[in-house]
Structures are given as C-alpha cells and as structure tokens.
Amino acid sequence: MSSKQDIIVIALGGNAILKPHEEGTAQDQMNNITETCRQLVQLLKRGHQLVLTHGNGPQVGAILLQNEAARNQVPPMPLDVCGAQSQGLIGYMFQQALRRELSRQGLSQSVSCVITQTEVDADDPAFENPTKPIGPFYSEEEAARLQQEFDFAMKEDAGRGYRRVVPSPDPRSIIERDAIAALLQQGGIVIASGGGGIPVTAEGKQLSGVEAVVDKDLAAHRLAEDAGADVLLILTDVERVMLNYGTDSEKPVSRMTVAQAKTYRDEGHFKEGSMEPKVRAGIRFVRSNPEGRAIIARLDQAVEAVDGTAGTEIIA
Amino acid sequence: MSSKQDIIVIALGGNAILKPHEEGTAQDQMNNITETCRQLVQLLKRGHQLVLTHGNGPQVGAILLQNEAARNQVPPMPLDVCGAQSQGLIGYMFQQALRRELSRQGLSQSVSCVITQTEVDADDPAFENPTKPIGPFYSEEEAARLQQEFDFAMKEDAGRGYRRVVPSPDPRSIIERDAIAALLQQGGIVIASGGGGIPVTAEGKQLSGVEAVVDKDLAAHRLAEDAGADVLLILTDVERVMLNYGTDSEKPVSRMTVAQAKTYRDEGHFKEGSMEPKVRAGIRFVRSNPEGRAIIARLDQAVEAVDGTAGTEIIA
Numbered sequence: 252m253s254s255k256q257d258i259i260v261i262a263l264g265g266n267a268i269l270k271p272h273e274e275g276t277a278q279d280q281m282n283n284i285t286e287t288c289r290q291l292v293q294l295l296k297r298g299h300q301l302v303l304t305h306g307n308g309p310q311v312g313a314i315l316l317q318n319e320a321a322r323n324q325v326p327p328m329p330l331d332v333c334g335a336q337s338q339g340l341i342g343y344m345f346q347q348a349l350r351r352e353l354s355r356q357g358l359s360q361s362v363s364c365v366i367t368q369t370e371v372d373a374d375d376p377a378f379e380n381p382t383k384p385i386g387p388f389y390s391e392e393e394a395a396r397l398q399q400e401f402d403f404a405m406k407e408d409a410g411r412g413y414r415r416v417v418p419s420p421d422p423r424s425i426i427e428r429d430a431i432a433a434l435l436q437q438g439g440i441v442i443a444s445g446g447g448g449i450p451v452t453a454e455g456k457q458l459s460g461v462e463a464v465v466d467k468d469l470a471a472h473r474l475a476e477d478a479g480a481d482v483l484l485i486l487t488d489v490e491r492v493m494l495n496y497g498t499d500s501e502k503p504v505s506r507m508t509v510a511q512a513k514t515y516r517d518e519g520h521f522k523e524g525s526m527e528p529k530v531r532a533g534i535r536f537v538r539s540n541p542e543g544r545a546i547i548a549r550l551d552q553a554v555e556a557v558d559g560t561a562g563t564e565i566i567a
Numbered sequence: 568m569s570s571k572q573d574i575i576v577i578a579l580g581g582n583a584i585l586k587p588h589e590e591g592t593a594q595d596q597m598n599n600i601t602e603t604c605r606q607l608v609q610l611l612k613r614g615h616q617l618v619l620t621h622g623n624g625p626q627v628g629a630i631l632l633q634n635e636a637a638r639n640q641v642p643p644m645p646l647d648v649c650g651a652q653s654q655g656l657i658g659y660m661f662q663q664a665l666r667r668e669l670s671r672q673g674l675s676q677s678v679s680c681v682i683t684q685t686e687v688d689a690d691d692p693a694f695e696n697p698t699k700p701i702g703p704f705y706s707e708e709e710a711a712r713l714q715q716e717f718d719f720a721m722k723e724d725a726g727r728g729y730r731r732v733v734p735s736p737d738p739r740s741i742i743e744r745d746a747i748a749a750l751l752q753q754g755g756i757v758i759a760s761g762g763g764g765i766p767v768t769a770e771g772k773q774l775s776g777v778e779a780v781v782d783k784d785l786a787a788h789r790l791a792e793d794a795g796a797d798v799l800l801i802l803t804d805v806e807r808v809m810l811n812y813g814t815d816s817e818k819p820v821s822r823m824t825v826a827q828a829k830t831y832r833d834e835g836h837f838k839e840g841s842m843e844p845k846v847r848a849g850i851r852f853v854r855s856n857p858e859g860r861a862i863i864a865r866l867d868q869a870v871e872a873v874d875g876t877a878g879t880e881i882i883a
Contacts, residue, residue: 276642313641314652317630320637324703325629326592332656336630339655340648342682343765346743347774354772363746364682366658387640427662430679433753434746449659456670458663 256298257481258435259557262471262532263287263305264487267550268341275309277344284344288352293554295358300435302478303345304471307337307446308385315386330385330417331449331460338366338445345442361439368426368458369448369465369473375420382524383419383464388412418463419524420450422470426458428477435478444470466524472532476539482557483536483543485529486550492530492563494520504563509534512565533565541567572614573797574751575873578787578848579603579621580803583866584657591625593660600660604668609870611674616751618794619661620787623653623762624701631702646701646733647765647776654682654761661758677755684742684774685764685781685789691736698840699735699780704728734779735840736766738786742774744793751794760786782840788848792855798873799852799859801845802866808846808879810836820879825850828881849881857883 267287273279291301311333318327328336342364349362381404389397394405394413406416425431425444434441447465451458468485475483491503494515507515512530521527526547533545548555548562555561583603589595607617627649634643644652658680665678697720705713710721710729722732741747741760750757763781767774784801791799807819810831823831828846837843842863849861864871864878871877 274642277644277648279642313637314633316641317633317637320640321629321633321635324636325632326590326595328593328656332593332659335655335659336652337655339651339653339658339682340644342655343648343651343684343776346682346684347767347776350742351773361743361745361749363743366655366662366680366682368659368662426666427677427679429677429753430750430755433677433749433755437745437749437752439746439749451663457667460659460663 256300258300258302258478259294259482259484260302260304260471260475260478260480261291261553262468262483262485263303264550265306265308266488267305267486269309275313281344281348285348285352287550288345288348290551290553291349292352292356292358294557295353295360295440296356299557300438301440302431302435302474302480303440303442304444304467304474305341305345305442305446306467307334307341310337310340311446312386319387329460330462330464331451334446334449334464335366338364338449341445342442349440361434361437362442363434363439364442364445365427365430365434367444367448368451369422369444369470370424370426370453370458371420371450371461371463371465372423373452373454375418377418377420377463381416381418384408384414384416385464386415388414419466420463422447422465422473425470425473425477426451431474431478444474466528468528468532469535472535475536475543480540481543483533483545484553484556485532485545485547486553487529487547488549490549490552490561492521492526492547496520496522496526506564506566508566509537530565537565537567572616574616574618574794575610575798575800576618576620576787576791576794576796577607577869578784578799578801579619580866581622581624582804583621583802585625591629597660597664601664601668603866604661604664606867606869607665608668608672608674610873611669611676611756612672615873616754617756618747618751618790618796619756619758620760620783620790621657621661621758621762622783623650623657626653626656627762628702635703645776646778646780647767650762650765650780651682654680654765657761658758665756677750677753678758679750679755680758680761681743681746681750683760683764684767685738685760685786686740686742686769686774687736687766687777687779687781688739689768689770691734693734693736693779697732697734700724700730700732701780702731704730735782736779738763738781738789741786741789741793742767747790747794760790782844784844784848785851788851791852791859796856797859799849799861800869800872801848801861801863802869803845803863804865806865806868806877808837808842808863812836812838812842822880822882824882825853846881853881853883
C-alpha cells in the first residue's frame with residue numbers, strides 16, 4: 252500500500268493510445284488517451300506525482316509510411332526525427348486530455364511533455380543484430396529495393412511480408428533528466444521519453460541521433476531512477492505476469508522476488524521484446540532502489556496496482 | 568546595452584531552420600540550426616538565459632503533404648496534431664545542436680523543448696476570415712475536391728496554384744507557461760511555442776485543438792510576458808525594419824518609439840503577415856514591460872542586436 256505521496260513513473264503500453272482493431276484516426280487516439288487519463292487522475296487525487304512514458308510503435312509506423320508515400324515530393328526524415336515527431340504528437344494529446352480530466356476533478360497541476368533523447372552506447376552489441384521491427388510491411392521486391400537503396404536490414408515477418416528491423420540498444424541515460432526533475436519539483440506532471448526516447452550516441456559530449464529504437468520499459472526504468480521514483484508501474488494488456496503463458500498450465504504471479512523473477516526468466520517464461528523487458532526493467536528498478544516498488548499490471552487496473560491488489564509486484 | 572544577465576526570448580524566423588533554396592532534408596535543417604545555435608551560445612556565454620521559439624511553416628507543410636500522400640493507407644492527422652509533430656521535430660534538432668555547441672564552449676545548461684499549446688478565443692474575428700496559407704499548392708480541381716471533402720477554405724496564390732488558408736487568431740495565453748517558468752528558474756534553456764504554439768480554444772476549462780495557425784511573433788510576445796523576459800528579440804532576414812520597403816526611398820530604422828511605430832504601421836510601411844506582426848509583438852512587449860527591450864534584427868546579428876549595435880529597437 253502506498254499511503255504517502257509517491258513519485259510514480261508509469262510506462263503505458265500501446266493499448267493506452269490505440270487498440271489493435273482501430274484505424275488510428277486522431278479521434279481514436281484522443282478517445283483512448285482520455286480513457287487512460289481518467290484513471291491517472293485517480294492517482295493524482297491521492298496526491299501522487301506522475302511521470303508518464305509511452306510506446307509509439309503505431310504512430311512512428313504511420314509517420315514512416317507517410318514519409319515513404321511522399322518521398323518523391325518531400326525528403327524522408329530519418330528514424331530519430333520521426334521518433335521526435337511521434338513524441339510531439341502523443342505528448343500533445345496527453346497534455347490536452349490530462350488537463351481536461353484534471354480540471355473536471357478540480358485539480359490544476361501543470362502538465363508538460365518534454366522531448367527526450369536517450370543515450371545509448373555506440374558499441375552496444377544490439378547494433379550488430381537488429382531485431383526490432385518498425386513501420387509498414389513490404390513485398391519481397393520492395394524490401395530488396397529498400398535494402399539496396401538505404402542499406403536497411405529487412406526481415407520476413409511470419410508470412411505477413413517484410414519489415415525493416417533496427418537495433419534495440421540498452422538505454423544508458425536520459426539526456427533531459429534535469430529538465431524532468433525541475434518540472435517534478437515544481438509539482439508538475441511530466442510526459443517524457445516517449446517511445447523509449449530518441450536514441451542518441453555520444454562522441455565526447457557530442458550527441459547524434461541513431462537509427463534504432465530503445466525499449467520503452469527499459470527507458471522507463473532509467474527515467475524512474477533519475478526521477479527518484481518510489482514506484483515504477485508498467486501497464487500492459489495482461490492482468491499479471493504469467494508462468495507458462497498461453498499454455499494450459501498458465502499461472503498468474505502476484506508477487507515475485509528478483510531472484511524468482513530471474514529464475515523464471517532463465518526458464519523462458521517471458522517473451523522477448525514483450526514481457527521480458529518489462530520484468531527486466533522491474534528487476535533493475537528494485538535493485539537500484541530496494542525500497543521502491545516495481546509493478547506490472549493491466550492498463551485498467553492502475554489504481555488497484557498501486558493499492559497492491561492487482562498486477563505483479565517485483566520485490567527486492 | 569545589456570550588461571546584466573537578462574532573460575531573452577528569441578523568435579527565430581524560418582531561415583534559422585531552412586533556407587529558401589534548400590530541399591529540406593534532415594541534414595539541411597540540422598546544418599542551419601547548428602549555425603543558428605553557434606550565435607545563441609555567444610549570448611549564453613554572457614550569462615543570459617534564453618527561451619527560443621521558431622516558425623514551422625515548411626515543416627508543417629511537409630507533414631501535411633505526407634499526410635495527403637498516404638491518405639489511403641493512414642488516416643490524415645488534423646492541423647493541430649501536425650503542428651505538435653513539427654514542434655517535436657524542430658525541438659529535437661535544437662536540443663541536440665544547442666547541447667553540442669554548449670559542450671564545445673564548456674557550458675552545460677540543460678536544454679529542453681516543451682510541447683506548447685496557445686489559447687485563442689473561440690470568437691476571435693480571425694475565424695470568420697481565414698488568411699494564413701498552409702501546406703502544398705494544388706490545382707484548381709484538387710482545390711475543389713479538398714473544399715468539398717473537408718470544407719477547407721482554398722485560395723488562389725499569385726498564379727502559383729491554390730493553397731489551403733486557415734484563420735490566424737490572436738494568442739491569449741501560453742497554456743504551458745508554468746512548466747516553462749520552472750525550467751527557466753532551474754537555469755535551463757527552453758524551446759517552446761514552436762510555430763506559434765498549437766492553437767486551442769477553451770470551453771470552460773476544457774481545451775481542444777483548432778484548425779488555425781497562431782502568428783509565431785505574437786505568440787513570442789506572450790511567451791516573453793509570461794517568462795518575465797527583459798528582451799524580446801525577433802530574428803528575421805532583414806537587417807532592420809524599413810520604411811518604404813522595396814522602393815527607391817527605402818529607409819532603415821534603428822530605433823522607434825511605440826508612437827512612431829504605430830504611425831508607420833498606419834501609414835502602411837509594414838507588410839501584413841510579415842513585418843507587421845513583428846512590430847506589433849514588439850509594441851505589445853514594451854507596453855507591458857516599459858523597462859524591456861524589443862528588437863527586430865537579422866538572424867546573423869543576434870549578438871550585435873542585444874549589444875544595441877544592430878537591428879531596430881522599439882522603445883516605450
């Protein structure tokens with residue numbers, strides 16, 4: 252139970268912004284975000300401070316597709332720039348929706364989205380092995396053209412066509428952490444590190460963007476550590492972390508120690524690129540802050556998760 | 568002369584990001600922004616604090632064109648959302664370039680871009696008379712289709728084709744002003760209100776985006792007032808405000824009082840949508856802060872303008 256006023260970093264899954272069956276209009280996205288914000292306001296009413304971070308897969312996918320469609324008229328932007336655009340898009344919607352829900356409840360915290368860069372190591376082994384699919388599906392011919400023209404790594408995706416894959420390096424630090432801290436200190440709600448932040452590498456102190464995607468849950472851990480958060484709450488589409496997920500012997504876990512979590516991980520219970528990074532982010536968080544709480548829960552159970560009655564808590 | 572450590576709000580014209588002859592690649596934009604940042608760092612070295620704002624015409628134009636080109640695959644985003652994307656795009660580039668130039672000079676201020684909404688009145692007369700052209704040029708047939716399909720106002724533009732025109736309402740307040748103030752207080756450099764901010768109207772306290780464009784210089788005045796700025800510096804592509812601009816009797820002005828500026832304006836010396844809003848922003852600023860300085864200068868003379876040896880200063 253959290254009775255004191257905690258700093259909670261919330262990592263929102265893609266379903267907080269867009270549901271799988273939806274077309275993806277601005278109104279679709281605003282409706283889902285508004286629904287998400289209704290819950291978040293419940294946490295704010297209890298006096299907690301929030302830092303929000305979110306995925307950006309469908310949005311950056313749409314932007315890449317638009318860049319591709321207009322490529323003979325407008326120079327396509329590289330992935331880092333498209334990521335920055337998606338942070339603006341989603342951040343704006345959260346700023347507006349959250350302010351609206353706050354004012355309905357008579358609250359008046361400031362809400363702001365900070366464009367965020369995440370530093371990664373230039374020699375992260377992920378750069379040798381691109382794994383993260385982004386953007387639209389292509390035919391074999393188109394895939395070959397992109398590979399040749401732009402040196403993109405393309406991968407066949409379960410019979411649905413070819414997609415570009417990019418490296419997913421480990422986040423080392425959040426470049427805008429001082430700004431985020433200043434906003435928190437003033438009592439504001441901060442939206443940051445959308446889509447895991449824009450990945451940048453540093454040569455000396457000179458940053459430059461790279462064509463990669465940082466896992467948003469691992470970036471959320473860095474954000475939580477930098478913000479001195481009490482709680483890292485990772486919201487997704489399942490109620491709890493599951494052992495033997497998707498099988499007959501599926502079993503929900505409501506609490507696990509770091510040691511148990513690692514054993515389960517080694518046993519292969521957590522899907523790579525899905526539940527695995529969430530558990531890894533949680534392990535990292537409670538290791539760096541043993542008093543802190545790391546919880547993985549379903550999007551509509553955020554309040555219950557903080558209350559300790561829903562989700563899976565990872566404890567030191 | 569500014570010898571003390573001032574808060575300077577700088578409104579950057581489009582040429583700070585993209586030159587007219589350029590194609591508009593990410594590299595073009597980053598090169599220009601880097602060049603701009605080199606100067607800004609000179610002001611930072613003197614201990615001044617900076618808030619940067621900028622135009623977004625070519626960027627939002629490109630985003631609108633990309634939306635149009637992919638409209639059968641991805642739902643097009645409305646203008647407010649495209650504006651938010653452009654803030655992310657440009658803000659990211661400034662964050663990265665400015666940090667790079669700061670570190671070259673041994674400085675380490677934090678730099679952050681805050682996605683910004685600008686409140687406008689729902690009954691602003693501008694909504695009756697859309698004047699601001701945005702996005703690509705269309706043929707007469709395409710223009711007719713857009714007018715019919717989306718109820719866009721379309722206008723013929725000097726024989727170059729048809730463009731969509733949107734209202735340009737007066738900015739009333741900067742919604743994220745508290746966040747901007749908190750970042751300044753911490754000593755950071757803030758990028759805000761890009762493209763004049765995303766225009767929103769309020770019904771009670773409920774904000775919603777509107778299809779309009781706020782003049783970036785008038786928004787810069789609001790920003791300057793909210794930030795308690797000492798200097799509002801509007802950078803553009805001419806060295807000074809001119810009387811009889813473009814004629815044989817063209818005459819640069821290095822200093823004018825508010826009363827003189829108004830007389831010149833009434834005499835029609837300042838072009839609507841171009842120099843006129845810059846002068847208007849300057850008048851508003853020195854009226855609200857008679858100790859403050861409002862200067863209109865050429866992009867490459869920012870330092871000299873603050874020193875009082877370049878540009879046109881408007882005094883109370």
